[in-house]
Amino acid sequence: MELKRRNRVNAEFSMASMTDIIFLLLIFFMITSSAISQSAIEVKLPTADTSNPSTQDPSVVTIKEDGRYFVNDKEIPKEQLEEYLVNTLKGEEKPSFTIRADENTKHKDVVFVMGIAENHQFNLAIATTQEK
Template sequence: MELKRRNRISAEFSMASMTDIIFLLLIFFMITSSAISQSAIEVKLPQAASTNQSAQDPTSVTISTDGKYYIADKAVPKEQLEQHLVNTLQGQQNPTFTIRADENTRHGDVVFVMEIAEKHKFNLAIATVQKD
């Protein structure tokens, strides 16, 4: 008499735990990526009605209210700003940088940096904070 086994070993793999791990990794990377873009120089960014959240550019030009320029938190004289930007963005396939200017910064200082971007065909983003 032949007896049949009721408990069969299943060769299938459950993906439920894998989706949990992927979800936790996604949350971890979202939280850490926003912490990376913090700068040591504090400026109060202007407010905009809406902001598009995009990838943070590693290169940023910060303009303080007193007209001082910083590239990656290092002070750069106005006369040397263009050369420093060209050297920093040289060799990149799609050269891009972000302007971080205090809301009380003179408009002419921001336009000066925008003219450098236009002259060298750099892509440009202006950092703002979302209006509440």
């Protein structure tokens, strides 16, 4: 009497578990990178109706309601802001920065930073929050 084994060795490799691990790592890095990119300086951003989020620039100029300027969370006096921005963005292929101004910031403070960008041909973005 011939007995057959029910369990045969399967020579196929399943990618299902590897795919699960890759997706979990991707989700983890997406969540942690968005948490890290937030600035430590608290300002109320104005709202805008925008449907497509843009990429975030590496340099951020934050303008507080009282007229203080910060570049990448470091406070810079108004008189030294232009020189500091030029030195910070020197050597970049497409120099650009984002303005994060409080919704109650004076218009002249924002225009001052926009003038620096215009004088040096820097690309500029203005951060807002999305309307609900």
